[in-house]
Amino acid sequence: MVVKHSNFEKIFDLFNVLLLGVLSLVFLYPIVYVAFASLSDPAQLVRHTGILLWPQGFSLSGYEMVWSNPNIGKGYMNTIFYVIVGTAINLLLTSMGAYVLSRKGFYLRRILTMGVVFTMYFSGGLIPFYLTVKGFGLYDSRLALILPVAINTWNLIVMRTSMAQIPASLEEAAKIDGANDFGILFRIFIPVIKSTMAVIILFYAVQHWNSWFNAMIFLRERGKYPLQLFLREILLSGSMMDVTAAGGEDVNNALTLSLLKYCTIVVSTLPILLIYPFLQKYFAKGVMIGSVKE
Template sequence: MIRMRGNRTTGEMIFDWSNVLVMLAICFLTIYPIWYVVVNSFNEGQDAMRGGIYWYPRAFSLDNYVAVFRNGGLMKAMGVTVSKTVIGTALHVLFTAMVAYAVSRKELIGRTLYMYMGTVTLFFGGGLIPYYLLIRDLGLLDSFWVYIIPAMFSFFDLIIFLAFFREIPEGMEEAAKIDGANDLKIFYRIVLPVSMPVVATIALFHGVYQWNDYFTAVIFTNNADLQPIQTFLYRIVALSGSNQIAAAVPENIVRKVTSQSVKLATMVVTTVPIVIAYPFLQKYFVKGFMIGSIKG
C-alpha cells in the first residue's frame, strides 16, 4: 500500500529525490574539473607536481599568476579580444538586423530565393581551403578585420530576427510612412527600439562566439600582436608558450612554477570574465530560442 504524505505519493517522492541526486551528480561532474584547475593554479608549481591536490591548495602561492601577468602578451591579447568582441558584436547585430528587416518585407523582390539560398548555407559549406583562399583574396590575412568582416552576417541569427520582426504590427510602420518616414528611419527609430529583446539575444550569441573564438587567429594570422586571448591560451596549453612566459619573470619565481602550473593559471585568467558574465546573461539564450515559437 502506498502511503500519502500530503498530496504526494511515496513513488512521487522517490522520483523527486532521484532527480535531485542525479542533478547533484551532474553538477559535481561539471563544476569539479573547474575547481580542480583553480585549486592547482593557486598552488606552488613544484609542490603540485607531487600530486594529491584535490580540494584546496596545499602550498598556496600566487607565483603562477605573477608569471602570467608579467608577460606583456597576455594583456595585449586581452585587448584584442575585448576590441573584436565589442566591435564585432555591434556590427554583426546591426548588419544582420538590417538584412533580416529587408527580407521580412513582402515587397522585396526575390525574397523567397534569398531564403532558399540562405537555408542551403545552414547545411553545406565550401570547406576550409576555399574559405582560406577567399580570405586571402579579400586581403584579410594578418588583419584585425578578419575577425569582424566574415562574421558580420549569420543566417541562423537572421531567422531569429525574422521571427521577431514578423510579429511587429504593420500599423506602426504604416503610421510612420504616413508621417513621411522612409524605410531607413522606420528601421532605426521604430523597429530597432522595439526589438531590444532579440537584439540583446543576438548580441549575447555573437559576443560569446567572439570571446571564445581561437581558430580564426590560428588559421588566418601569423602576427602575435593580433592574437586574441583564446589563441594565447591555445598556444600556452598546446604548444610551448608556457616556457616563454616563465622566462619573462624573476628567477626566484621561475624556480617555484612549472609549465603545467602556468598553463592552469592562464586558463583561469582567460575564462574568468566570461564565466562571471554568463550566469547573468543565460536567460537571454532561452529567450532567443523561444522568440517566435509561441504566438497569441
C-alpha cells in the same frame, strides 16, 4: 488554488532534482579544478592525486607570471578589440538582414531565406575560404577575423523569426508617421526584441572571445594575435614540456608551465563568464521568442 501532487509526481520531481544536481556538479567540477589548481603550489599540485577540492599550498606566482608576460596583455587588448568591433558589426548586419527577410511584402524573401539556410549545411571548405579572404586583401589584417564571420546564419534566422512576430500595426503606424525602413528597424523593431538582441550579443561576443582558428590561419604578425591564440601556444608548450621533461631544470620548467596553463585559462575565461549573469534573464526568453513561430 492549491494543486495536489501524487506520490509518483513527488518521487519524479525529487529524482529530477537529484539528477540535475549531480549533473551540475559534474559540469562545474572542471571549472573548480582549474580555479583551485591555478592557486596551488606547482610542486604540491603535481604530487596530488584524486579529486581537488581546495588549493594545494596557496600561491599567486602563476598569476604573477601571466601578467608579467607581455603577450597576455597584448592578446587581451586585441581580443577586446575583436569582441567590441566584431560584435557591433555583427549586430548591425544581422539586424538589417533579419529585417529584410522578415518583411512579408518582400517578394524575394523566400529565395534569400533558402539561400541563407543553404550555407548552414554546405560550405566551400577551408581552402576556398582561405583564398577568398586572401583575394580580398584581408590576409594578416584584423578585418580577417571580423568580416568573414560578420553574419552567423543561425543568429540571423533567430532574429528574423523574432522580428516576424512583431505586429504589423507597429510598422504601419511608424510609416504613417513618416518613418523609413531604418527608422522602423532601429527605433521600433530593435527595442521590441531586446531580449533576442541580448542573446545574440552574447552569442557573438562568446564567438569572438573564443576564436583562435581563423587567427592562426590569417594572421602572421604576433602583435595582432588574440588572447586565445597565445593561450593555445602556452598549452602546447606545456604539453611538449611534460613529455620531454627528464629532470632538474626541465622538471621545474614543466611545473611552471603546468601552473601557467591553469592561470591563463582562468584569466582568459573569467571575463566572458562574468557577462552571463547580466544577460541570463534575457537568455531563455530571447531564444524562445526567436526560435518558435506561432
